[in-house]
Amino acid sequence: MNGYRRPATTVLPVDAVRRIEAEAMADLPDGTLMQRAAAAIAVQAGGMLREIRGRVSGSRVVLLVGSGDNGGDALYAGARLASRGARVDALLVADRHHADGADALRRAGGRIYPPVGLGDVHAAEIVAEADLVLDGILGIGGRGGLREPAAWLATIARETDVAVLAVDLPSGVDAGTGAADPDAAIHADRTVVMGALKPGLLLGEGAELAGELAVVDIGLDLESADDDELVVRVDDDAAAAVLERPDPFDDKYSRGVVGICAGSGAYPGAAVLSVSGARHGLAGYVRYAGGAHAAVVAAWPDVVAVGGGVEDAGRTQSWVVGPGRGTGDEALADVLAALALDVPVLLDADALTVLAEHDEARDAVAGREAVTVLTPHAGEFARIAGHEVGDDRIGDVRALAAELGAVVLLKGSATVVASPSGAAFLSVAGPPELATAGSGDVLSGLIGSLLAHHEAVAEVDHDLAAALAAAGAYVHGVAASLAVADGRTITAVDVGRSLPDAVARLRRSPSSGL
Numbered sequence: 001m002n003g004y005r006r007p008a009t010t011v012l013p014v015d016a017v018r019r020i021e022a023e024a025m026a027d028l029p030d031g032t033l034m035q036r037a038a039a040a041i042a043v044q045a046g047g048m049l050r051e052i053r054g055r056v057s058g059s060r061v062v063l064l065v066g067s068g069d070n071g072g073d074a075l076y077a078g079a080r081l082a083s084r085g086a087r088v089d090a091l092l093v094a095d096r097h098h099a100d101g102a103d104a105l106r107r108a109g110g111r112i113y114p115p116v117g118l119g120d121v122h123a124a125e126i127v128a129e130a131d132l133v134l135d136g137i138l139g140i141g142g143r144g145g146l147r148e149p150a151a152w153l154a155t156i157a158r159e160t161d162v163a164v165l166a167v168d169l170p171s172g173v174d175a176g177t178g179a180a181d182p183d184a185a186i187h188a189d190r191t192v193v194m195g196a197l198k199p200g201l202l203l204g205e206g207a208e209l210a211g212e213l214a215v216v217d218i219g220l221d222l223e224s225a226d227d228d229e230l231v232v233r234v235d236d237d238a239a240a241a242v243l244e245r246p247d248p249f250d251d252k253y254s255r256g257v258v259g260i261c262a263g264s265g266a267y268p269g270a271a272v273l274s275v276s277g278a279r280h281g282l283a284g285y286v287r288y289a290g291g292a293h294a295a296v297v298a299a300w301p302d303v304v305a306v307g308g309g310v311e312d313a314g315r316t317q318s319w320v321v322g323p324g325r326g327t328g329d330e331a332l333a334d335v336l337a338a339l340a341l342d343v344p345v346l347l348d349a350d351a352l353t354v355l356a357e358h359d360e361a362r363d364a365v366a367g368r369e370a371v372t373v374l375t376p377h378a379g380e381f382a383r384i385a386g387h388e389v390g391d392d393r394i395g396d397v398r399a400l401a402a403e404l405g406a407v408v409l410l411k412g413s414a415t416v417v418a419s420p421s422g423a424a425f426l427s428v429a430g431p432p433e434l435a436t437a438g439s440g441d442v443l444s445g446l447i448g449s450l451l452a453h454h455e456a457v458a459e460v461d462h463d464l465a466a467a468l469a470a471a472g473a474y475v476h477g478v479a480a481s482l483a484v485a486d487g488r489t490i491t492a493v494d495v496g497r498s499l500p501d502a503v504a505r506l507r508r509s510p511s512s513g514l
Contacts (some may be wrong), residue, residue: 010222010229011426012196014140014175020195020220031100033218034069037167037194038076040216043422044192045081045132045165052131054164057085062130062162063105064153066137067094070167074136075101077167080131082108091116091124091301093137095149118149127153128160135164135186137171140198144192145184146172158187166191167257169198170209178204185209195220197233202414202426203393207291226373228422236509239446239474242450242467243282243507255284256452259316260445261309261334262349263292270324270349272299273441275450276496278320281301281449281472284438289313289334290325317458318321318344322351323441332358339364343458344371344451344465348444352376356383365404371457372406398422407466409447409473411440415469419462425470429477432486438492439476446499447472458510478502 012020012420049059063078065071075098076089080328082088088110090102098324100110116123127133137150146154150171164186165217169175172185178200186264188211191201195218200206232238247254248430258278263271271292279300280285288296288305289312297305306313309330310321319338325331327350335354338345339361347355347365352374355361363371393416401408401418409417413432416424450468451457458466476495479502483494 009357010196010225011199011202011233012222012225013229014198016229017140017196020224024220030058034072034076036218037073038080040194040218041073041077041134041165041167041192043079044190044214044216045077045134045307046084048132048163048165048190049086059086059087059131060129061088061134062127063088063090063134064137064150064171065090065092065094065097066150066171067096068141069098070139071136073167074102074134075105077134078105078110079108082110084445089113091123091126091153092155098363116149116153118152120149123153124156124202125150127156127162130162133157133162135166135171135188138169140169140175142169142171142385143174145181151184154186155183156308163356164188164211166210168192169200170196170206172393173200173206173209175200177389177393178202178206180205180209182209183206187211190214192216194218196222199231199394199426202233202428204391207340207414207428231424231426232467234425234427234470234474236506237384239471239478240506240509242454242471243278243442243475243503245507246284250284252284256268256282256318256449256455257285257287257316258283258445258448258452259287259289259310259313259319260448261313261319261321262291262325262441263290263295264324264326266290266326267324268292268295269438270441271296273438273492273496274323274445275300275303275322276446276493277442277447277476277499278449279445280496280499281446282453283317283449286449287313287316290323309334310341316343317452317455318346318448320348320444322344322348322354323444325350327357328422331413331453331458332361336364339368341373342370344373346373346375346448346451348375348440352380352384356380362404365406368405369460371451371460371462373409373447373451373465373469374404374406375409375440375447376410377411377440394418398424403430407462407469409469415470415473417466417473421464422464423463425466425514427470427473427477429474429486430479430480433490434477434480434495436491439480439495442496442499443473443476446476476505477503478506
């Protein structure tokens, strides 16, 4: 495995999407792209109406129409729904609108109201009585929250629990970052996404406001995007691609040996959890060095626990250093010893504190040729980077990865991973219950195991290491989802126990992506 290849569904920044759309429009007859978008929107709207009313005919659809192309998309989609017997009312929230789209809606029997004023009782009643509201207020170029009267109409839709379908992005959400004021944004049940996902649909408030994502192909040439623009959203197929089964001629060494330096007398559980992740990755052999030998061997008798630290553990194909290890001189020595080796090294938890507090550790990371993977949460990221994580999580992670020459995995509801080259990945598989003590220890062991197994990483393929880290985060999230089935509460122990089931489920997926 020499790297990754693009999945069918990609995430692209706003500038790249605009350029690709402009290229498509230049090569197509006028209006073709908008008609394709309208057809896709109408299909999604029709599906939602059948779920709500059992049919499209006789349903009440309200279009919230802004001045841009999203408003035109909505008007043409409304015309298609009106031609199928739906009652379609278009409420204009700007002084301008797409004239040809409005004419198409009128010809199909829809109604268009003059620009709505704040407090317009009739407009409020129209929204409240709708079966479906179609959000065509703002497009991907929108900045800041909704202004009046659009914010007021969005509030009515939210408070009356009307089903809402957003066009490409919920209005009021920043397409690049997901930043939004929930009180001044559309809350969508579903967002129909044109061609490529935008980061704001997966990050921040945008991930909550977008609802279900339906990505549709409208003929955009996504392959024309530059690699440094692309963000890969890891899915089942992409994760399955790295979960290869052992070869019949493999032995425990050829499958990879991962070293775990974690835990202490004060925190033996961190060692047990990290080792649980490593055992259920792809490596065939786990070596343990740390301060919790008895606890590790009692929990996992198949693990080889050696005396001393990293220097005493013998040969490995990767190292995981940090969880529960402490931040004193002994921990610093282990971090430096691991970074001196010519194998991939993952630093997590206490090792990240060591990195933030000791220039010699930071210099050792920046000076390495072998792969280094850092797995901070937001607080640890701030200590290493010298600033808080901003709205542009992808940009912040890319910047730190480039500065340190390391793969950086920023944990969160959407996990962001970047390599020094700028290759970036998003994993959004985990449920909220994954925010539990020790779950990160399981993740670090799992990624370390993947790094040990995939020998190409040892050839200093940072992009592949980033892909493996993102896939590990995805597998970790799937394990948590399986653990919380039927509404169960979970701990990190449950996540570790569910990893074999997660791997088995993903291995049944058609393998493509990474």
